[in-house]
Amino acid sequence: MHDILTEPEHETGASLFRDGVRDIMPLLLSVVPFALITGVAATGAGIEPAPAIMMSLLVFAGAAQLVAYQLMSAGTPILVILIATFFVNLRMALYSLSLARIFRGRSLWLRAWMGHLITDHAFVLTAKRFERRPAGSKGYRYYLGTAIPMLLVWMIFYTAGVFAGAWVPPSWSLEFAIPLTFMVLLFAGLSRWPMVAAAVSGGTVAVCAQALPYNLGLIAGTIAGIAGGVIADRRRKKS
């Protein structure tokens, strides 16, 4: 039997990097409209191009940025936007726990940088690649092969969106593209019934709590949604 537990000799750092680039390519196409919309939304929220571009480099989390722009447009205070950022990016902590195995042994700087570049796409591909085989000491090169093209494509089209945003008149209601985009992401995640329960309870509470000050309805909806999912999952396991 072929022993898959030893480090594959034929895999060099460069070939792993190329594999990563090859695997991320088809996914990059879906990043383009998302990056454009997020850039347009940044301008729509009243942010100047320089801070908008810096924000994308420093935060580098599309969904959280889009949430921040939507909340900024609604006049939400900074503290509530930060709580929302925490919730929206919480999944990154899970990704990071899972990827730590592959990054192990790298320098502190490299690990910090690789952590900063974590995205849904790069995580999913890297986790899948090393699901059944060991990552070896060069496994992080595959991750970088997926993460660096993501960073480049994201920044290019986000920046294009930031400048295009200034040319779009408000009467086009372009901010409506934000919930539409989120809806596609939402549907993609509804793989099991407890997820549907989480979405229904989260959405219902968020609408009912709409009148709460500081846009706290979003936080109330999120907590209610998590509770709804946990309860539905427990019910299902009992029956």
Added chain:
Amino acid sequence: MSNTEIWTLIFFMAVITFGLRSGFMLFSEKLRLPPWMDHALQFVPSAVLAALVAPAFFTPGGRMLLPHQNPFLLAGMFAGFVAWRTRSILWTLAAGMPALWLLQFLTT
């Protein structure tokens, strides 16, 4: 929001996000979440996304509108159908945005 406020927001969003992404890897390579938290976290994306989408459709601009007077809800439902069938951001936007413009044109 003033420029100072925007830079404050950027700084803290970056700190929070970096902490979530790199915190575990930098300060502890062995840390594991308690199982109940690990279990609850899987519902965060569905909960947050639904809590963002639903008010944008049902209470645009912070007011509850009747369905036939609310172009955002009608366009959102149509786009929702397309999103469900195609799972594509491009198709969903291509359906939802023109639907909104048409409905806004008809109701004003």
